[in-house]
Amino acid sequence: MKDVKPKGGLNAEIQSRIGHQLRAMYDDVVRQGVPDRFAELIRKLDGAEAQAQIAGDPGKNEGGE
Amino acid sequence: MPLTDSLRDDILASVPSLRAFAISLSGNGDRADDLVQETLLRALANIDSFQVGSNLPAWLFTILRNLFRSDYRKRRREVEDADGSYAKTLKTQPAQNAHLEFEEFRAALEKLPQDQREALILVGASGFSYEDAATICGCAVGTIKSRVNRARSKLSALLYVDGAEDFGPDDTVRAVIGGSGG
Numbered sequence: 001m002k003d004v005k006p007k008g009g010l011n012a013e014i015q016s017r018i019g020h021q022l023r024a025m026y027d028d029v030v031r032q033g034v035p036d037r038f039a040e041l042i043r044k045l046d047g048a049e050a051q052a053q054i055a056g057d058p059g060k061n062e063g064g065e
Numbered sequence: 066m067p068l069t070d071s072l073r074d075d076i077l078a079s080v081p082s083l084r085a086f087a088i089s090l091s092g093n094g095d096r097a098d099d100l101v102q103e104t105l106l107r108a109l110a111n112i113d114s115f116q117v118g119s120n121l122p123a124w125l126f127t128i129l130r131n132l133f134r135s136d137y138r139k140r141r142r143e144v145e146d147a148d149g150s151y152a153k154t155l156k157t158q159p160a161q162n163a164h165l166e167f168e169e170f171r172a173a174l175e176k177l178p179q180d181q182r183e184a185l186i187l188v189g190a191s192g193f194s195y196e197d198a199a200t201i202c203g204c205a206v207g208t209i210k211s212r213v214n215r216a217r218s219k220l221s222a223l224l225y226v227d228g229a230e231d232f233g234p235d236d237t238v239r240a241v242i243g244g245s246g247g
Binding site: 035 | 106
């Protein structure tokens with residue numbers, strides 16, 4: 001099936017399918033909204049606390065699901 | 066600027082697309098959420114350096130992108146979790162055909178060089194302009210354009226030429242083919 005191989009320009013249909021797949025993949029995640037973990041984090045922190053978290057133990061705060 | 070309530074809300078509103086970007090980059094949901102958390106911490110810690118009126122999503126994406134790249138350098142020798150961890154981040158599992166197609170697309174995306182992958186995602190999925198994508202990646206607009214073009218060519222080759230049979234037709238065509246036998 002060598003005849004489908006795009007040479008210079010891409011087949012328009014293939015391009016639009018790639019674009020569609022890419023957005024579908026991305027939008028699946030976007031539609032999940034903001035997980036509680038991050039809503040909590042932002043609610044609790046102001047700049048100074050964030051600084052302390054980075055300096056301290058950034059990976060430990062995994063309380064929520 | 067100081068962290069006002071409205072800025073806080075704007076940051077929160079960027080979280081869904083930051084996660085999508087992180088997952089598209091890393092292909093790994095858990096690692097992506099760690100990246101997002103680190104991004105938020107950095108952003109809040111450096112909020113004073115954010116200029117009022119400048120592009121907040123672009124600023125946040127820049128932080129995430131830079132974190133990912135330094136993280137990636139550290140981890141590049143580790144074995145990737147390639148078996149469907151991305152799918153686990155979905156709330157609803159897609160139907161099996163769609164799921165398979167999805168996994169193959171994700172796998173193809175991961176085969177792209179990192180520069181090309183991030184350019185394609187920023188422009189093709191996040192909806193940034195070429196100019197914003199260039200700012201985020203710290204390169205020229207022309208460089209972004211050529212990376213996006215090369216990414217598209219390579220994906221097309223991976224999915225529709227070399228792997229044409231594996232990938233198969235889209236859902237509509239599949240449904241028609243599948244339904245014509247009865």
